[in-house]
Amino acid sequence: MFRKILVANRGEIALRVLSACKELDIRTVAVYSEADRHALHVRFADEAICIGPPRSSESYLNIPQVISAAEVANVDGIHPGYGFLSENANFAEVCEASHITFIGPSPELIRMMGEKDRARTEMAAAGLPIIPGSDGVVPDEAAAKKVAAEIGLPLMIKAAEGGGGRGMRVVRTKRELIPAFQTARTEAEQAFGSPHVYMEKLIERPRHIEFQVLGDRHGNVIHLGERECSLQRRHQKVLEESPSMALDAATRERIGCKVVQALSKVGYSNAGTVEFLRDDSGKLYFIEMNARVQVEHPVTEMVTQVDIVKAQIRVAAGERLEDAVGSFQPRGHAIECRINAEDPDTFVPSPGRITAFRVPGGPGIRVDTAAYADAVIPPYYDSLIAKLVAHGRDRAEAIARMHGALDGFVVEGIKTTIPLHKRILAEPDFIAGKFDTHFLERLTPVEAR
């Protein structure tokens, strides 16, 4: 087991890792930027080392500084949290070269999953369904018709060399196909200098469903069920829950098995999340994998009672899954609301000093936060200030508990998205479980300029 672990992160996830280390009797080292001098992770760690000025690039993302701190403090493990260096294969390699265990997957797997095209190819080869599409560039009209017949409608024609919405066409009927193909090619040539386009099935009202996995260093992989993360704004998750109302037991079993098989095949170890899009007909398509612990991991922890961060540390120390995790039984339903320091209507960031801070409690309520009264939320990092998680015997109870918890969560001095979450939870479609990734856009049509 590790003797001493350095947490290469800040905020609530740093506190999360510190508490897992404490439970395992492992000494802890925090690193911090000058902006985080009064942060809780600095206060609660056994040792703390200042590694740079406020900017992330000069502190939390500064590999030489982090490694130097690890050497000076003589640690034998580094936990990267999420974000920052957690999916930096180079950093994982530098840790290995410095004889410090990186608590996460191997550099090779981080690299594989980090290159999104490669991840899709590898996972498809390993048996996971991916979004049907042309195999590369569609050279002519005949090929376009063939691909359309294979993947079905509606579909998207996209410029191979571009982005930003140009050289993209949606095709809903057979009649539109060839004109759209021709226009897309022309537009692509004009915008990007190349007429090359590819085609992909369009999922109009997708639901984002992800599976939590854990692997050990002995070739064993398990999954801990799925999370539904369809409530997003500009591709940032706002609210997550488990289990998903869109999955029946048979689908969960089937996809879960495929996920475990695919990851065993590539030799995955430590924590990770496999992300899918689900279309109207119920089919799931692999889109990408995050080779790290995720922000929303508490949702799965509340339902399975498995401590994912402790499991990460234990498998990194060489333990087998059966010891690091043991058996578990999913129970009930959990929801997480990400509370950000933002205006709840315009989403403009609201850094500053918190003047009052009262966290809710009671049965089934968990709050992961590094904020406190009199704390200053710095402008240099992301705006997440707390994760509020509610668990209940069923979804209705989880929602009811979340309502009460949101009402009892007092934050003054800065603006937060607590009012937005109250709105979401009151929406009939949310309560009925009828939503997709466009739900939040429809709910908040007036955006910040």
Added chain:
Amino acid sequence: MAKKSKPVFGGGSDIRGVDLVEVERLLAFMQKHGLEEFEYETSSIHIRLKKASAQSTGPVQVIPASEVSALPATASTESTAAARSSPAGATDDLHLIKSPIVGTFYAAPSPGADPFVVRGGRVDVGQVLCIIEAMKLMNEIESDVAGEIAQVYVENGSPVEYGQPLFGIRPQGKK
């Protein structure tokens, strides 16, 4: 049980030993001079008044001496960052050389050799003051001012963090 300390101000209604009439006078003083925040301390009482603004609910905070142990003894409660970066014995006219990296501090170019600089010695801009080893690389730290080494804050071989004061230099003309 020890008696609570005497109120600072006499007469008038009071809460926890503080004369509210006096507090009102302080508030009027703040209003007159357009102050947002006002802090006042004696050996027996510490008052901090903050104006309510759009963002904060800023209540009046009155902390009698019996509870003042929770606050630092210095007049300002918000300068802990400054306090940490000014080591004991630092005087205002010293220019601090702070470590730009995390690592191990070495006073001399090699074990057994003479140190780069000593207390009382004079240095020029660009002169190497010490080495900080990080990830097996030796980084030479240069002075950015000319003057006299007044203080050496770290011991040879000890770990240093970003921003940690290494030397205090009294700036003077060139050598």
